[in-house]
Amino acid sequence: MDVIVLGGGLMGTASAYFLARRGARVTLVERNRIGTGATVASFGNIRRTGRHLSQLPLAHRSLRLWGKAERMLGRDVEFRATGHIRLIFDEGSLADMRAYAQATRPWGLDLEELRPREISARFPGLGPEAIAASFSPQDGSANPRLIARAFAEAARKLGAEIVEEAEVDKITYTGCGFLVASSKGAFAADCLLNTAGAWGARIAAQFGEEVPIDARGPQMGVTEPLPNRILPVVGIWTRNKEHGAYLRQVERGNIVFGGAAERVSASLDPGHAVADPMGLALQLRAVARLLPAIARVAVIRTWSGCEGYIRDMLPVMGRSATTPGLFHAFGFSGHGFQLGPGVGDAMAELIMTDRCETPLGDFRIDRFNQGI
Ligand SMILES: Cc1cc2nc3c(=O)[nH]c(=O)nc-3n(C[C@H](O)[C@H](O)[C@H](O)COP(=O)(O)OP(=O)(O)OC[C@H]3O[C@@H](n4cnc5c(N)ncnc54)[C@H](O)[C@@H]3O)c2cc1C
Structure with a gap:
């Protein structure tokens, strides 16, 4: 064919x-x-x-393939199953996480619930004020x-x-x-x-x-390198969009972050989305709740990209x-x-x-x- x-x-x-x-x-x-x-x-x-339940079978299929990517494609695409932690700072978000964890169990997603002592023992430096977290050990990141x-x-x-x-x-x-x-x-x-x-x-x-469909651009940024190694991808359970940040530390030490700020509108012609500098302060405030050490490093680049939102x-x-x-x-x-x-x-x-x-x-x- x-x-x-x-x-x-x-x-x-x-x-x-x-x-x-x-x-x-x-x-x-x-x-x-x-x-x-x-x-x-x-x-x-x-x-x-956090995915819609009907997406989970496809997400599981994809995760299995990410795990084989290096062997399959003959090169390291930097897939690392470092785990995905989502911190929780209030009781409402804890209830949301527990409801989601229960709903996804029959769909094959097993989320661990971490207490504050486990968070600080396993992931020092993350969310000192967090009251709990979800942890998905098989998830992680790769190089886009x-x-x-x-x-x-x-x-x-x-x-x-x-x-x-x-x-x-x-x-x-x-x-x-x-x-x-x-x-x-x-x-x-x-x-x-x-x-x-x-x-x-x-x-x-x-x-x-x-x-x-609407073309929009999520806002992203990256800092200069930090020495400490944060292994998992870090996010948050929250109902407040302005707190909805996420971050990960790449192997070279830089912290890549996104979320919290409104997605910028993007024009399909020429198809570029430009990050709005006004969103950066809001993002950094939200990221600092997850990782206070971010306050000590400089942001070296911001960007966005044109994505289709249905x-x-x-x-x-x-x-x-x-x-x-x-x-x-x-x-x-x-x-x-x-x-x-x-x-x-x-x-x-x-x-x-x-x-x-x-x-x-x-x-x-x-x-x-x-x-x-
Ligand atoms: C800033 C940002 C951060 C994101 N972060 C995450 C994340 O952390 N996790 C996650 O799961 N997803 C994330 N996403 C979403 C994810 O990146 C996209 O969903 C995914 O890359 C979409 O891939 P795609 O191939 O559909 O689209 P694209 O990568 O946009 O590819 C579409 C291609 O089609 C080409 N094209 C368009 N029209 C034509 C034409 N007429 N003829 C020929 N070619 C054409 C374009 O040039 C383009 O190269 C993020 C997206 C953005 C923008």
Whole structure:
């Protein structure tokens, strides 16, 4: 089977890799460079805690693949299962965490509850005022700068054609396949997979499928290196958005942080999101509650990235509802990094076998048909 994958972020490159592994002839068309959309901007959190329940089977599938990534792709993409801790500072958030932990247990997510003494013994320096925390030991982080290119290179080794800096002019459905005309030539295939991220709804609209999506940019920052090593990714359970920060320390010592500040609006053309400096003070206040030592280091860079947020905060994944042979996987609403390898594997399974062992029903594209 021939498949054109449109968009070379994490979703497109992972799909290209798993499609090629299943024997498809794949052409991946990316209008910029591989991995330079939302993927490169990501915080790099490999987190299952806090996900919508219906996303957990896909998140588990993805976590298993992150664990094999180095062997599978032939390079270290810096996946480290260092654990994910979410600190708790008030009784309401403790009740929320316990309710979530109970709800997710049948879905295969086991959260440990830590008391203050365990937090300070196991993770010194974190949340001195925390009254509890959840801990998910198998989660962690990976390097967003490496993963898409690693998937693309591995796909290329399996025979996939990776076409970068190709402006797509026209997509035509011929009745039995697709023709994609681009600045780098024309491509034809039986199937088309739309992995165009925040731009994915534009592709879907060409086939009469409307998706309520908003392009926004979460705000991120990084400090100069700190000597102490904080192993887990750190977040918070809170109902107050202004406290909702998260951080991780990379192996070189820098603290990467995000959250708390409003996501900036992003324009699809040219597709960049610029961090708002006014949000930084708010972010640092929220991060300091999790890690007081942040007050002693300088922030050396801030950034954002253009991500597609769908109205119900769930992605679109699966078959087109209008066009045979068309598939979608876009709109990951700020939490697609963890899901990436699982999305690629699941989409390849769906395209090549017409079934998918992971339930994707909640992500179908026609769920917005009423009252869009
Ligand atoms: C600042 C930030 C922090 C984040 N942090 C996390 C995190 O910690 N954990 C987590 O799970 N998720 C996180 N996310 C979300 C995660 O990064 C995204 O959900 C994920 O990377 C989306 O991948 P994608 O391949 O769908 O999109 P993208 O990486 O944006 O890739 C889409 C690609 O399609 C290309 N394209 C668009 N239109 C066309 C066209 N017509 N023809 C050809 N190519 C086209 C684009 O150029 C782009 O390269 C974060 C996102 C941002 C922005």
